[in-house]
Amino acid sequence: MKRSWRGVIYLALVLFLSIIVTQQTVNAYFYERYQLVLVLCVINILIFPLALLIYRKERDND
Amino acid sequence: MERKPQERESKKESGSVPFPEDNYTHNIRKAGERKLDRRGFMKMMVGAAGIFAVSTLPWGGLAAKELAGIGKRRYEPAKIADLNQIGVGEAVEFAYPGKHDSALLVRLSDNDFRAYQNACTHLKCPVFWSKEQGELVCPCHHGFFDVKTGKPTGGPPQRPLPEIELKTEQGAVFATGVKRYET
Ligand code: FES
Numbered sequence: 001m002k003r004s005w006r007g008v009i010y011l012a013l014v015l016f017l018s019i020i021v022t023q024q025t026v027n028a029y030f031y032e033r034y035q036l037v038l039v040l041c042v043i044n045i046l047i048f049p050l051a052l053l054i055y056r057k058e059r060d061n062d
Numbered sequence: 063m064e065r066k067p068q069e070r071e072s073k074k075e076s077g078s079v080p081f082p083e084d085n086y087t088h089n090i091r092k093a094g095e096r097k098l099d100r101r102g103f104m105k106m107m108v109g110a111a112g113i114f115a116v117s118t119l120p121w122g123g124l125a126a127k128e129l130a131g132i133g134k135r136r137y138e139p140a141k142i143a144d145l146n147q148i149g150v151g152e153a154v155e156f157a158y159p160g161k162h163d164s165a166l167l168v169r170l171s172d173n174d175f176r177a178y179q180n181a182c183t184h185l186k187c188p189v190f191w192s193k194e195q196g197e198l199v200c201p202c203h204h205g206f207f208d209v210k211t212g213k214p215t216g217g218p219p220q221r222p223l224p225e226i227e228l229k230t231e232q233g234a235v236f237a238t239g240v241k242r243y244e245t
Contacts, residue, residue, distance in 0.1 A: 007100075011104050011107040011108065012107065014107075015107045015111050015114075018114040022114045022117060025118045028125075029121050029124065032128075034125035034129045035125075035129070037121055037122060037124075037125035038125055038126060038129075040118065041118045041121060041125070042122075044118040045118070047111055047115060048111050048112045048114075051108045052108055054108075055105065055107075055108045059104075
Protein backbone atom coordinates (compact mmCIF):
# COMPACT_ATOMS: atom_id res chain seq x y z
CA MET A 1 0.00 0.00 0.00
CA LYS A 2 1.22 3.43 -0.86
CA ARG A 3 2.06 5.41 2.20
CA SER A 4 0.24 8.62 2.76
CA TRP A 5 1.52 11.60 4.68
CA ARG A 6 -1.88 13.20 4.83
CA GLY A 7 -2.48 12.24 8.43
CA VAL A 8 0.91 13.51 9.50
CA ILE A 9 0.32 16.83 7.78
CA TYR A 10 -3.17 17.27 9.25
CA LEU A 11 -1.92 16.38 12.70
CA ALA A 12 0.99 18.78 12.39
CA LEU A 13 -1.47 21.56 11.53
CA VAL A 14 -3.73 20.64 14.43
CA LEU A 15 -0.80 20.55 16.83
CA PHE A 16 0.38 23.93 15.55
CA LEU A 17 -3.10 25.32 16.14
CA SER A 18 -3.12 23.98 19.66
CA ILE A 19 0.25 25.57 20.41
CA ILE A 20 -1.02 28.92 19.15
CA VAL A 21 -4.22 28.67 21.17
CA THR A 22 -2.24 27.84 24.31
CA GLN A 23 -0.01 30.86 23.82
CA GLN A 24 -2.99 33.12 23.16
CA THR A 25 -4.70 31.83 26.30
CA VAL A 26 -1.77 32.92 28.42
CA ASN A 27 -1.64 36.29 26.65
CA ALA A 28 -5.36 36.85 27.11
CA TYR A 29 -5.01 36.03 30.79
CA PHE A 30 -2.38 38.67 31.32
CA TYR A 31 -4.45 41.16 29.35
CA GLU A 32 -7.26 40.38 31.78
CA ARG A 33 -9.62 39.28 29.03
CA TYR A 34 -11.03 36.45 31.02
CA GLN A 35 -13.95 35.55 28.75
CA LEU A 36 -11.50 35.11 25.91
CA VAL A 37 -9.39 32.85 28.13
CA LEU A 38 -12.38 30.60 28.73
CA VAL A 39 -13.24 30.48 25.03
CA LEU A 40 -9.67 29.63 24.03
CA CYS A 41 -9.49 27.04 26.76
CA VAL A 42 -12.58 25.28 25.45
CA ILE A 43 -11.22 25.44 21.88
CA ASN A 44 -7.98 23.85 23.01
CA ILE A 45 -9.78 21.08 24.79
CA LEU A 46 -11.90 20.39 21.70
CA ILE A 47 -8.79 20.26 19.53
CA PHE A 48 -7.59 17.15 21.33
CA PRO A 49 -10.46 14.86 20.26
CA LEU A 50 -10.07 16.27 16.77
CA ALA A 51 -6.44 15.14 16.74
CA LEU A 52 -7.49 11.77 18.08
CA LEU A 53 -10.12 11.49 15.34
CA ILE A 54 -7.59 12.23 12.62
CA TYR A 55 -5.23 9.67 14.07
CA ARG A 56 -7.93 6.99 14.28
CA LYS A 57 -9.03 7.57 10.71
CA GLU A 58 -5.49 7.40 9.45
CA ARG A 59 -4.81 4.22 11.39
CA ASP A 60 -7.91 2.53 10.05
CA ASN A 61 -6.98 3.47 6.51
CA ASP A 62 -3.68 1.68 6.75
CA MET B 63 17.35 -15.84 4.06
CA GLU B 64 18.96 -16.81 7.35
CA ARG B 65 22.68 -17.05 7.58
CA LYS B 66 24.48 -18.82 10.35
CA PRO B 67 26.52 -16.63 12.65
CA GLN B 68 29.72 -18.50 11.84
CA GLU B 69 29.23 -17.69 8.21
CA ARG B 70 28.88 -13.98 9.01
CA GLU B 71 32.07 -14.10 11.04
CA SER B 72 33.92 -15.71 8.24
CA LYS B 73 32.79 -12.95 5.91
CA LYS B 74 34.19 -10.41 8.29
CA GLU B 75 37.48 -12.19 8.15
CA SER B 76 37.47 -12.38 4.39
CA GLY B 77 39.70 -9.32 4.35
CA SER B 78 37.79 -7.07 1.97
CA VAL B 79 37.16 -3.58 3.29
CA PRO B 80 34.39 -2.80 3.95
CA PHE B 81 33.58 -6.37 4.70
CA PRO B 82 30.36 -7.52 3.10
CA GLU B 83 27.57 -7.39 5.57
CA ASP B 84 23.84 -7.87 5.43
CA ASN B 85 23.11 -6.81 8.98
CA TYR B 86 22.03 -3.26 8.27
CA THR B 87 20.66 -2.74 11.78
CA HIS B 88 24.04 -2.58 13.45
CA ASN B 89 23.89 1.21 13.75
CA ILE B 90 20.62 1.20 15.70
CA ARG B 91 21.49 1.90 19.30
CA LYS B 92 18.27 2.66 21.10
CA ALA B 93 15.79 -0.02 21.84
CA GLY B 94 12.75 0.64 19.70
CA GLU B 95 14.51 3.17 17.53
CA ARG B 96 12.95 1.69 14.46
CA LYS B 97 9.54 1.88 16.09
CA LEU B 98 9.27 5.65 15.60
CA ASP B 99 7.53 5.23 12.32
CA ARG B 100 4.80 7.33 10.86
CA ARG B 101 2.18 5.97 13.18
CA GLY B 102 4.34 6.41 16.26
CA PHE B 103 4.98 9.98 15.24
CA MET B 104 1.28 10.64 14.81
CA LYS B 105 0.60 9.17 18.23
CA MET B 106 3.20 11.52 19.66
CA MET B 107 1.53 14.52 18.05
CA VAL B 108 -1.87 13.51 19.42
CA GLY B 109 -0.27 13.20 22.85
CA ALA B 110 1.27 16.63 22.54
CA ALA B 111 -2.09 18.12 21.57
CA GLY B 112 -3.51 16.46 24.68
CA ILE B 113 -0.81 17.99 26.86
CA PHE B 114 -1.50 21.44 25.46
CA ALA B 115 -5.20 20.95 26.04
CA VAL B 116 -4.62 20.00 29.66
CA SER B 117 -2.15 22.83 30.18
CA THR B 118 -4.76 25.45 29.30
CA LEU B 119 -7.06 24.18 32.04
CA PRO B 120 -5.39 26.02 34.95
CA TRP B 121 -5.57 29.28 33.01
CA GLY B 122 -9.25 28.66 32.38
CA GLY B 123 -9.72 28.00 36.07
CA LEU B 124 -7.92 31.17 37.09
CA ALA B 125 -9.94 33.18 34.57
CA ALA B 126 -13.20 31.73 35.85
CA LYS B 127 -12.21 32.59 39.41
CA GLU B 128 -11.32 36.09 38.31
CA LEU B 129 -14.63 36.50 36.46
CA ALA B 130 -16.60 35.26 39.45
CA GLY B 131 -14.90 37.73 41.76
CA ILE B 132 -14.66 40.70 39.43
CA GLY B 133 -17.59 42.54 41.00
CA LYS B 134 -16.01 42.32 44.42
CA ARG B 135 -12.58 43.34 43.22
CA ARG B 136 -11.99 46.64 44.86
CA TYR B 137 -8.78 48.32 45.73
CA GLU B 138 -8.27 49.93 49.07
CA PRO B 139 -7.00 53.48 48.65
CA ALA B 140 -3.50 53.75 50.02
CA LYS B 141 -1.38 56.75 50.75
CA ILE B 142 1.83 56.87 48.75
CA ALA B 143 3.59 60.00 49.90
CA ASP B 144 3.10 63.58 51.02
CA LEU B 145 3.25 66.19 48.29
CA ASN B 146 6.17 68.00 49.89
CA GLN B 147 8.21 64.80 49.95
CA ILE B 148 8.39 64.53 46.17
CA GLY B 149 9.98 67.24 44.06
CA VAL B 150 8.89 67.84 40.48
CA GLY B 151 10.71 65.40 38.22
CA GLU B 152 11.29 62.94 41.01
CA ALA B 153 9.98 59.50 41.67
CA VAL B 154 9.13 57.37 44.68
CA GLU B 155 8.76 53.66 44.92
CA PHE B 156 5.87 52.09 46.70
CA ALA B 157 3.90 48.88 46.66
CA TYR B 158 0.32 48.62 45.45
CA PRO B 159 -2.12 46.88 45.70
CA GLY B 160 -0.27 44.07 47.46
CA LYS B 161 2.90 44.57 49.41
CA HIS B 162 4.83 42.65 46.75
CA ASP B 163 3.47 44.61 43.77
CA SER B 164 6.18 47.18 43.51
CA ALA B 165 5.21 50.40 41.84
CA LEU B 166 6.65 53.74 40.92
CA LEU B 167 5.18 57.22 41.27
CA VAL B 168 6.58 60.02 39.11
CA ARG B 169 5.81 63.70 39.60
CA LEU B 170 5.89 65.31 36.17
CA SER B 171 4.77 68.77 37.24
CA ASP B 172 3.06 70.38 40.19
CA ASN B 173 -0.21 68.59 39.66
CA ASP B 174 0.75 65.91 37.20
CA PHE B 175 1.45 62.52 38.71
CA ARG B 176 1.81 59.16 37.05
CA ALA B 177 2.17 55.81 38.71
CA TYR B 178 2.76 52.38 37.26
CA GLN B 179 3.42 48.95 38.54
CA ASN B 180 7.06 48.86 37.73
CA ALA B 181 7.69 45.21 37.01
CA CYS B 182 8.90 45.35 33.42
CA THR B 183 6.48 43.70 31.03
CA HIS B 184 9.39 41.93 29.41
CA LEU B 185 10.87 39.81 32.20
CA LYS B 186 9.75 41.60 35.35
CA CYS B 187 12.86 43.55 36.21
CA PRO B 188 12.11 46.68 38.22
CA VAL B 189 11.73 49.69 35.96
CA PHE B 190 13.05 53.01 37.22
CA TRP B 191 12.53 56.64 36.35
CA SER B 192 15.33 58.37 34.52
CA LYS B 193 15.04 62.10 35.02
CA GLU B 194 17.72 62.83 32.44
CA GLN B 195 16.04 60.84 29.71
CA GLY B 196 12.53 61.70 30.82
CA GLU B 197 11.55 58.07 30.39
CA LEU B 198 10.98 54.96 32.40
CA VAL B 199 13.97 52.70 31.88
CA CYS B 200 14.44 49.02 32.43
CA PRO B 201 18.11 48.30 32.99
CA CYS B 202 17.92 44.58 32.25
CA HIS B 203 17.64 44.70 28.48
CA HIS B 204 17.29 48.43 27.86
CA GLY B 205 13.56 48.60 27.73
CA PHE B 206 11.97 52.06 27.65
CA PHE B 207 8.47 53.17 28.56
CA ASP B 208 6.65 56.41 27.94
CA VAL B 209 6.06 58.01 31.32
CA LYS B 210 2.80 59.66 30.15
CA THR B 211 1.09 56.46 29.01
CA GLY B 212 3.17 53.52 30.19
CA LYS B 213 3.50 52.30 26.62
CA PRO B 214 6.79 50.67 25.65
CA THR B 215 8.86 52.91 23.39
CA GLY B 216 11.97 50.84 22.92
CA GLY B 217 13.69 47.58 23.67
CA PRO B 218 12.12 44.18 24.22
CA PRO B 219 8.92 45.03 26.16
CA GLN B 220 5.74 44.80 24.09
CA ARG B 221 3.01 45.46 26.64
CA PRO B 222 2.37 48.67 28.54
CA LEU B 223 3.01 48.95 32.26
CA PRO B 224 -0.21 48.68 34.29
CA GLU B 225 -1.16 52.17 35.37
CA ILE B 226 -2.23 52.98 38.89
CA GLU B 227 -5.06 55.42 39.43
CA LEU B 228 -4.22 58.30 41.71
CA LYS B 229 -5.85 61.10 43.61
CA THR B 230 -4.37 63.94 45.56
CA GLU B 231 -6.01 64.89 48.80
CA GLN B 232 -4.98 66.79 51.87
CA GLY B 233 -1.48 67.35 50.63
CA ALA B 234 -0.78 63.71 49.88
CA VAL B 235 -1.00 61.34 46.93
CA PHE B 236 -3.17 58.27 47.19
CA ALA B 237 -3.37 55.20 45.00
CA THR B 238 -6.99 54.26 44.36
CA GLY B 239 -6.86 51.44 41.86
CA VAL B 240 -5.14 49.71 39.00
CA LYS B 241 -6.30 50.33 35.46
CA ARG B 242 -6.92 47.26 33.39
CA TYR B 243 -5.23 46.80 30.09
CA GLU B 244 -6.98 48.32 27.12
CA THR B 245 -6.37 46.40 23.95
S1 FES C 1 13.20 42.83 31.78
FE1 FES C 1 12.91 44.87 31.18
S2 FES C 1 13.74 44.89 29.22
FE2 FES C 1 13.98 42.82 29.74
